[in-house]
Amino acid sequence: MPYRSRLRAAAVTTAALLSVLSAGCSDDAGNEDLTRQQLSWEACPAPSEAQGGGPAPSPLPDGDTWQCATMKAPLDWDDPEGDTIGIALIRAQSSGGENRRIGSLIFNFGGPGGSGVTTLPAFGQDYATLRTRYDLVSFDPRGVGRSAPVRCLDDRQLDRYFQQDATPDDAAERSELVDHTEEFNAACETHSARILPHVRTTDTARDMDLMRQVLGDDKLYYFGISYGTELGGVYAHLFPKRVGRAVFDAVVDPTQTPEEGSLGQAQGFQLALDNYAEHCTSQVEECPVGDSPQDVEDRIARLLSDLERRPIPGIFPRELTQTAATGGIAQSLYSQDFWEYLTEGLEQAYDGDGTILMALSDALNGRNENGEYSNVAAANVAINCADDKPRYDTEDVEQRLPDFRAASPVFGDYLAWSLLSCTDWPVAGAADHPDVHAPGAPPILVVGTTGDPATPYEGTQKMVQALGEGVGVELTYRGEGHGAYTSGNRCVQEAVDGYLLDGRPPAAGTVCS
Incomplete structure (x- = not known):
């Protein structure tokens, strides 16, 4: 049975097998205990079955180790003082020293349904340059992996x-x-049944804003791939003033x-x-x-x-x-x-x-x-x-x-x-399509690939338009595959690095080939 898949994270498994809320600024999490929680970072365990199994992540090339923690978040964001769930996190601390560190760069690799806790280590070396100024952080979104996973058939x-x-x-x-x-x-x-009403993208966007606060950042620094671009757009819609620097790569068309x-x-x-x-x-x-x-x-x-x-x-x-x-x-x-x-x-x-x-x-x-x-x-x-x-x-x-x-x-x-x-899903759907309109947000770099099969290139311009005037900055990669930054194209990498590391977005309409 096919499902509407936007999975970049599935490439990890392939390699192994073959070798709705209102617009505008929202308040911080209503439960102050959650915003002040201290994360306990420890060596990462082997992935659970829901995360895909396999060994614990290997050390980084410089010998540093991946660290994992669990963040508490409200089960129901309409009741922030109520029951909580655990959101699984992973990080690699910045390699460039505290004086150069900007903050935490949070990744979502798509799906929806992909485990960021297993995917980030698999692709971690691709983001080594970004690690010189950021802690690299990813997570299992609610309903995924170790974060109150949805379970159906055995x-x-x-x-x-x-x-x-x-x-x-x-x-x-x-x-x-x-x-x-x-x-x-x-x-x-x-x-x-307990988690199904609470896995909307708006719920995960609110988890990311709590994550931003718990990680100690005034702004959200973000890298979203595939469905992660939709999640990033929803975050920008809900919290436009809290966006720091954000990159959307392999862009979902939010108007469809x-x-x-x-x-x-x-x-x-x-x-x-x-x-x-x-x-x-x-x-x-x-x-x-x-x-x-x-x-x-x-x-x-x-x-x-x-x-x-x-x-x-x-x-x-x-x-x-x-x-x-x-x-x-x-x-x-x-x-x-x-x-x-x-x-x-x-x-x-x-x-x-x-x-x-x-x-x-x-x-x-x-x-x-x-x-x-x-x-x-x-x-x-x-x-x-x-x-x-x-x-x-x-x-x-x-x-x-x-x-x-x-x-x-x-x-x-x-x-x-x-x-x-x-068919006969027990929870009503939120909307015909996500709202990503984000007036007042800073520039967001939106990267589309002309030969992308899963998120066709036409969605790139649609995202730029939907974000609103002065927000989306379009970058085109004339190439193949789902995701431009990890393609190895130097032009794309230099444009993204220049923006995330130094705050210099490329000129709108830049084309790399």
Whole structure:
């Protein structure tokens, strides 16, 4: 079953598997005990199953260690004196000395549903320059990882759930898909009813403002990737005067409904697939998965059609189904670094072996090599359904299928049917789309990538416009993948570093290639 995924954090798992509130300034947290709490930083434990499992984070290259702590936050921000939950934090202290230190730079890597506590160490070296003047800090948002995680199905049930046919072709298959979706959502209510009403992006934005205070900063210094750009925009809307320096990379279009967002992703993933096919067939060496871009895509379409009728062996004892293969292909398009795995996976699959494509699909769904799932899928659905007011049924999807198929012959059906994910969800959605209007906020650097599959480039300008006049500063990276700063492009890195370290945003409209 596909879900509306904006996961940069899934790249971590892939590497392992393959080696609504009102606008304006809001008051500080109403519970003064929470704003004055002292964090107890200690050596980080091994990640929990909900965080994805695996070993404790390795020391940084300079020998410094990652430190973890838990911050108390209100369960219900409408009742700040009531029950609390723990928000898991991680940090690497600044390497440049106290005299050069600006404050804490808080990261959110997207999802929604990705664990920042596990993702920041995996990508920490990419941000070494920023660490010279900041403590690098990330967190598991509420509902994620170690922060009151949403729980739905168990591992064995999830194996079956992700094997189902997520692109139904007739009434019986449509009914079965709805039944499975309702069962998943009912399990979320059974196991997580207490947290489900309180995982909206506005709740997490308020957690970040509490975090800012507890970390001792007058302003929020922030780096948001993918869904993290939406979270950053919501924070800027609620607390415009408290924004310090903020970077939004791989930008979510804040003006879109869920339907429009999914259609945009269909177009984005199709563009990325087109670019992959062109790249593969334009190399000096023969492309092993097709003779021309069209041949590559035609063969992929035939593979998916064949898998619907006859799955092939995947990772024992599971088989590679059409749904799993589509998810695996999508996962490989998040970064150009994974195109080689897509080529190898397709070669294998054409020979009847689905191992690599299934490993990629597992990464998308948060499954590790031991068969344990993180709670990324559960949290993704819970946060999206708490945020998004629209609810769709099978008739809605059928009416929109022609548009989705026109947008992407490969991913159209997959993403159209994902609109059913909030069927019978126990909590009402907050709004048609997030409010990020932030008059009075300082400049926010908004970075878009022209070949981004998951957050298409067009959303960059939409975010700039939605933030309001004089706030968003647009930077374009002409390249591939989901996220520009970690692409290795020096122009992008120098622009972001110059802004975050020295307060010098690049000229609006700057283009890097």
